Amino acid sequence: MDLELTPDQRDVAEAFARVFAHDSPSERVRAAEEAGFDPALWKVLAGMGAVGIAVATDDGGSGGGFVELALVAEEAGRRLACAPVVEAAVAARLLADAGLGDVVADAVAGERVVVFAPRPAEAGVARLVPAGAVARAVVALDGDELVLASGSPGEALRDLGFLAAADRPLGGAGVERRVLATGARAHELWRQARDRWRLGAAAACAGMAAEALEIAVRYAAERQQFGVPIGSFQALQQPLADAAMAADGARLVTREAAWRHDHGLDSWPAAAAVAFAHSAQAAVRSAELCLHVHGGYGYTLEYDAQLYLRRAKAVRLSAGDPDLLWEEIGAAAMTGGEL
Known part of the structure; x- marks a missing residue:
């Protein structure tokens, strides 16, 4: 393996x-x-091919792989980008795999924001879909059907991670419902897309963890206490070192999962699950440490520490209960089964 x-x-x-x-x-x-979306940034990213970066050129994409998507997502995470890079890129790849060339073209061009819902729908509604408050269409698993639900963006929920999250009905008045697959095929396509979303989200979290740590280190080098920088105190040096190892590990396991995916190894879904679980946890801990290093200032809106903590926690919860994911990973490792 060469990373x-x-x-x-x-x-x-x-x-x-x-x-x-x-x-x-x-x-x-x-x-x-407030909106959780920066239209000007979205236009730039779409123009650079970010949405179609993991879509084949024959399908209108950039022809890259998920290593390339991970690199883009990592930088997006570093800068807390208000644009659904991962959700849109995963949706575009899923639509291409399902043979919807007409929709893929609009999605890749960024003219129509189409996102993937990383959790199965409940009672015909995709809950807390990242960018659901700005997307014109959502790809989601509804029972035994994989559907593309097009309609007006959902009503933005109180979203502390500024992800523009919203509930999206997958049918009914004002919604155009298009069934992409049913039965086993629907579940197979959705699980594959969910694992790809985990991979991309892990990269974004790795970027957040690294940047939050850099902010903390810079502040610790500048802030003086008792005539010396607070970064000289062992009480801060040890947790900063622990956070650095976790952040480096997040980048490593994420790029390994992306490498396994792009080389067609069967182990990539399990690697993606581990990458997401670890990276999301590392991002939250790094952001918490950043806030702690800033002391009382970390809780104020004027400092960026709180932005990283809110985004990190929101992304970590986007896939559901983090503890349940760790339990699934452990059970799969013990039994040799699939996630």
């Missing part, structure tokens, strides 16, 4: 790092916080 990035992959990472640094600074994130 060293190719020259083309390094170019992708560097290009999107520059874009997010320029088009998703803290000021832009705060301006888009």
Whole structure:
């Protein structure tokens, strides 16, 4: 296994790092916080091929893989981008796999925001769909049917992670329901997309963990107490070192899962589950530590620590109860079964 990035992959990472640094600074994130969506940023990302980055060129995409998507998502996480990069990219790939070329073209171009719902619907409603308050269509599993539900964006819920989350009905008045697959095929396509979403979300969390840690380290080097930087105190050095190891581990397990996916290994879904569980946990802990290092300032809206903590917790909960996921991973490891 060689996780060293190719020259083309390094170019992708560097290009999107520059874009997010320029088009998703803290000021832009705060301006888009209420809506959870930055239309100008979305236009730039779509123009660069981010939505179709994991879609084959024959289907209108960029022809990359999930290593490339992970690199984009990692930079998006670093900058708390108010754009559903992962949900839209996973939906586009799913639609391409289902043979919906007409919808894929609009989705990849960014003209129509189409997102994936990472949890099965309940009573015909996809709950707390990330970007559900801005998407024109949602791909979701409704019982034994995989559906594309098109309609007006949902009503934004109180969303502390500024993900534009909303409940989306998958049928009824004002909703155009298109069945993509039924039965076993529907479940197979949805599970594959869910695992790909976990992979992309893990990368975003790895980016958040790394950036929250960098913010904490910078502050610890600047803040003086008793005439010395607070970063010189062992009480802070130890947790910062622990957070650094967790953040590095998050990046490693995520890129390994993406590598396994792109090389067609059967182990990639389990690797994606572990990557998401660990990276989401690392992001929350890194953000909590960042807030702790800032002391009372960390709780104020003027500092960015609270932004990272809110986003990290929201992403971690987007897939449901994190403890249940760890239990599923453990059970699968003990029995050799599938997640």
